[in-house]
Amino acid sequence: MKTLDLEARWQELADVKDALGARYWFPGTSGNLSIKVSDDPLEFLVTASGKDKYQRTDEDFLLVDRNNQPVEQTGLKPSAETLLHQKVYELTDAGCSLHVHTVSNNVISELYAEKGEITFHQQELIKAFNLWEEDAVLRVPIIENPAHIPDLADLLAERIEENVFGVLIRNHGITVWGRNAFEAKKHLEAFEFLFETHLALRLHTQGGR
Amino acid sequence: MKTLDLEARWQELADVKDALGARYWFPGTSGNLSIKVSDDPLEFLVTASGKDKYQRTDEDFLLVDRNNQPVEQTGLKPSAETLLHQKVYELTDAGCSLHVHTVSNNVISELYAEKGEITFHQQELIKAFNLWEEDAVLRVPIIENPAHIPDLADLLAERIEENVFGVLIRNHGITVWGRNAFEAKKHLEAFEFLFETHLALRLHTQGGR
Amino acid sequence: MKTLDLEARWQELADVKDALGARYWFPGTSGNLSIKVSDDPLEFLVTASGKDKYQRTDEDFLLVDRNNQPVEQTGLKPSAETLLHQKVYELTDAGCSLHVHTVSNNVISELYAEKGEITFHQQELIKAFNLWEEDAVLRVPIIENPAHIPDLADLLAERIEENVFGVLIRNHGITVWGRNAFEAKKHLEAFEFLFETHLALRLHTQGGR
Amino acid sequence: MKTLDLEARWQELADVKDALGARYWFPGTSGNLSIKVSDDPLEFLVTASGKDKYQRTDEDFLLVDRNNQPVEQTGLKPSAETLLHQKVYELTDAGCSLHVHTVSNNVISELYAEKGEITFHQQELIKAFNLWEEDAVLRVPIIENPAHIPDLADLLAERIEENVFGVLIRNHGITVWGRNAFEAKKHLEAFEFLFETHLALRLHTQGGR
Numbered sequence: 001m002k003t004l005d006l007e008a009r010w011q012e013l014a015d016v017k018d019a020l021g022a023r024y025w026f027p028g029t030s031g032n033l034s035i036k037v038s039d040d041p042l043e044f045l046v047t048a049s050g051k052d053k054y055q056r057t058d059e060d061f062l063l064v065d066r067n068n069q070p071v072e073q074t075g076l077k078p079s080a081e082t083l084l085h086q087k088v089y090e091l092t093d094a095g096c097s098l099h100v101h102t103v104s105n106n107v108i109s110e111l112y113a114e115k116g117e118i119t120f121h122q123q124e125l126i127k128a129f130n131l132w133e134e135d136a137v138l139r140v141p142i143i144e145n146p147a148h149i150p151d152l153a154d155l156l157a158e159r160i161e162e163n164v165f166g167v168l169i170r171n172h173g174i175t176v177w178g179r180n181a182f183e184a185k186k187h188l189e190a191f192e193f194l195f196e197t198h199l200a201l202r203l204h205t206q207g208g209r
Numbered sequence: 210m211k212t213l214d215l216e217a218r219w220q221e222l223a224d225v226k227d228a229l230g231a232r233y234w235f236p237g238t239s240g241n242l243s244i245k246v247s248d249d250p251l252e253f254l255v256t257a258s259g260k261d262k263y264q265r266t267d268e269d270f271l272l273v274d275r276n277n278q279p280v281e282q283t284g285l286k287p288s289a290e291t292l293l294h295q296k297v298y299e300l301t302d303a304g305c306s307l308h309v310h311t312v313s314n315n316v317i318s319e320l321y322a323e324k325g326e327i328t329f330h331q332q333e334l335i336k337a338f339n340l341w342e343e344d345a346v347l348r349v350p351i352i353e354n355p356a357h358i359p360d361l362a363d364l365l366a367e368r369i370e371e372n373v374f375g376v377l378i379r380n381h382g383i384t385v386w387g388r389n390a391f392e393a394k395k396h397l398e399a400f401e402f403l404f405e406t407h408l409a410l411r412l413h414t415q416g417g418r
Numbered sequence: 419m420k421t422l423d424l425e426a427r428w429q430e431l432a433d434v435k436d437a438l439g440a441r442y443w444f445p446g447t448s449g450n451l452s453i454k455v456s457d458d459p460l461e462f463l464v465t466a467s468g469k470d471k472y473q474r475t476d477e478d479f480l481l482v483d484r485n486n487q488p489v490e491q492t493g494l495k496p497s498a499e500t501l502l503h504q505k506v507y508e509l510t511d512a513g514c515s516l517h518v519h520t521v522s523n524n525v526i527s528e529l530y531a532e533k534g535e536i537t538f539h540q541q542e543l544i545k546a547f548n549l550w551e552e553d554a555v556l557r558v559p560i561i562e563n564p565a566h567i568p569d570l571a572d573l574l575a576e577r578i579e580e581n582v583f584g585v586l587i588r589n590h591g592i593t594v595w596g597r598n599a600f601e602a603k604k605h606l607e608a609f610e611f612l613f614e615t616h617l618a619l620r621l622h623t624q625g626g627r
Numbered sequence: 628m629k630t631l632d633l634e635a636r637w638q639e640l641a642d643v644k645d646a647l648g649a650r651y652w653f654p655g656t657s658g659n660l661s662i663k664v665s666d667d668p669l670e671f672l673v674t675a676s677g678k679d680k681y682q683r684t685d686e687d688f689l690l691v692d693r694n695n696q697p698v699e700q701t702g703l704k705p706s707a708e709t710l711l712h713q714k715v716y717e718l719t720d721a722g723c724s725l726h727v728h729t730v731s732n733n734v735i736s737e738l739y740a741e742k743g744e745i746t747f748h749q750q751e752l753i754k755a756f757n758l759w760e761e762d763a764v765l766r767v768p769i770i771e772n773p774a775h776i777p778d779l780a781d782l783l784a785e786r787i788e789e790n791v792f793g794v795l796i797r798n799h800g801i802t803v804w805g806r807n808a809f810e811a812k813k814h815l816e817a818f819e820f821l822f823e824t825h826l827a828l829r830l831h832t833q834g835g836r
Contacts, residue, residue, distance in 0.1 A: 024650070024816075027752065027755075027816045027817060027819065027820035028752055028755035028813050028814070028816045028817030028820060029755065029813050029816075030751070030752060030754075030755065030817075030820075052809060052812070052813070054646065101751070101752065101820065103820070103823045103824050103827050104827070106750075106824045106828075107824060107827045107828045107831065110828055111828065111831055111832075145749070145751060146761070147759065147760070147761040169751070170749075171749055171750045171751055172751035173751065199827070199831070202831060203830060203831065203834070206831075207830065207831070207834045
């Protein structure tokens with residue numbers, strides 16, 4: 001890993017953070033983001049814990065290793081949910097992982113928690129996930145939200161499979177990934193659009209039930 | 210076609226893209242825009258495929274001819290839906306064509322898909338379409354969304370007629386046009402307002418049915 | 419009227435236009451704004467017809483007299499609804515008048531059209547209208563929307579009375595005024611908040627009826 | 628209290644005001660904000676009455692003492708609700724207090740007024756209030772809205788207790804606090820998110836009842 005790459009990845013992740021922050025997707029300092037810097041050994045930049053993510057500063061991210069430990073001495077603490085990012089890098093070809101709370105993703109996560117998933121089909125936007133067939137189905141798993149992070153990470157790991165690009169956590173937002181920052185952001189935007197549209201249509205067809 | 214005109218049209222289309230992007234009307238890199246540069250032979254600038262349309266770059270658009278082929282050698286690929294723009298230019302006096310996804314246009318497209326259209330009357334905003342009579346009706350056709358783009362383009366072409374300024378595609382946004390970028394944007398804003406208002410009122414009068 | 423005052427009023431109105439434009443309250447070039455420059459004889463700046471009000475230019479407004487005619491030779495056309503502004507200046511102590519379309523004001527205007535008004539009480543925000551008593555009531559008249567502007571202006575005039583600071587036009591937005599640009603904007607923001615809150619609460623208590 | 632501290636606190640509060648203003652949380656000049664500058668004697672900066680809080684000026688705040696009187700001679704009037712801020716500083720360890728109106732906080736305040744409170748549990752966002760147990764409950768008291776401010780302040784004082792970080796006032800927004808500007812803003816964002824999410828989910832599960 002060269003310093004130049006590290007700097008470039010930092011900027012990419014900071015730009016994504018700004019773009020999502022402009023939509024208020026980090027309420028109450030929630031959410032966490034990461035970007036892979038090196039594959040072998042695994043190292044990634046992850047958001048420092050407890051910051052206001054609507055600001056851009058030089059201390060927004062820190063580099064951690066595959067054990068979620070800071071690579072260099074730092075006063076910063078990696079996000080409490082860094083383990084979820086690590087699982088994503090271990091189990092997929094992701095280069096970037098985004099965890100955010102929106103009203104729509106939280107409502108969907110509760111409304112369909114019992115079913116354990118929500119699926120989308122015959123929606124143009126599923127093409128954002130490289131699903132081009134007319135009868136293609138996008139599946140979004142929904143997991144429970146245990147307070148103990150290793151338990152949560154295990155639940156997440158269990159539901160990662162081919163053509164899964166994000167997992168909803170019950171009343172705890174969504175974790176989304178892509179091969180790079182561009183694709184992760186594209187996936188996140190498409191999920192949010194699908195969730196918002198589903199909920200708006202649902203009100204008109206089954207509102208209050 | 211002079212270089213000067215091409216530059217002016219590019220700026221106009223880029224400004225419209227920025228304005229629509231500020232409203233998040235290109236979720237997951239969706240949407241595509243075009244502006245006519247020359248009538249005979251037909252040449253128009255169209256968005257390059259697969260870009261994040263919330264950014265402004267020098268590679269956002271490329272010039273294509275009436276066969277949807279790049280006029281000059283380029284590494285850029287025209288939007289997969291360029292054919293829809295071409296149909297609009299062939300069948301109307303449009304100088305600009307905009308295709309975007311919003312929550313409201315997608316909900317309307319599904320809610321009224323069976324009826325094949327939605328109509329508006331006694332709404333002040335239909336004056337944006339040059340409909341000034343008190344009993345004037347704005348008709349917005351709704352078409353199905355076949356995965357094969359030439360089929361989709363044929364469906365679109367079938368529904369283009371006088372006083373139609375946009376066509377909804379089922380769960381696939383809206384295609385809107387106008388004589389120039391100013392008018393196309395005006396039409397798009399008016400459609401969106403009519404759709405949002407219709408849905409909000411509908412919840413209060415027939416919510417959940 | 420001194421040139422200096424004219425310039426100051428222009429800036430005030432342009433600032434209000436920018437602030438409302440940032441909220442997308444001029445869909446499809448709709449809406450019109452005015453500010454009084456001189457009392458005797460009556461002269462006011464009013465938005466030129468047909469502009470994109472999300473842009474700020476040197477041709478956004480023109481000065482008109484009490485007959486709604488341009489004071490100086492100009493290629494600009496005063497808004498088609500200038501007559502409504504003139505009525506407001508004639509019948510109230512207003513120094514600024516704002517007409518905008520929002521989803522909420524249009525939905526309210528239709529939902530309560532038959533009643534001819536909507537009232538608000540026990541809402542903190544009615545203090546924005548200088549109503550401080552615990553049992554004070556804010557009354558907002560709702561009028562029909564005839565296509566002939568002089569008829570519309572007459573309907574508006576009929577409903578202007580003490581403690582009325584704005585009138586809803588059925589499916590045609592709201593006209594709001596205040597003694598100056600600051601107060602007109604304050605009133606408009608308060609109306610919008612009251613409308614949005616009323617509709618959101620109504621969905622929870624009588625949704626779909 | 629040193630001049631330097633005063634300046635730093637002013638900037639912090641002005642930044643929070645800008646951030647909340649960008650979300651339109653001060654409709655119709657409503658809302659008021661304060662930040663503690665000195666503990667003994669109690670002195671705090673509070674918003675001047677009647678300003679457009681979407682603007683940033685040198686006259687946005689003034690310093691008041693424990694009797695809510697200006698510390699220095701000034702033409703500015705402290706917010707009419709300064710007494711509520713003083714109560715918060717007296718009864719908690721708060722260093723910053725924020726009072727804003729949003730559609731969601733007003734709807735919640737009315738919908739649950741009879742119950743006198745709303746509670747949240749099994750929502751990830753309650754961690755923003757330092758509640759980490761899986762069965763933790765966030766309690767938000769709701770009080771009536773008497774027009775006489777000292778009565779309102781008494782109602783507020785009665786409901787302040789441990790693990791209460793904000794109080795809803797019926798149809799009169801929310802008052803939120805934290806040990807400093809950062810924490811107060813974090814709490815406010817988390818409340819708003821919880822309210823919005825609760826209302827959106829409620830429409831789908833009990834809409835119209």
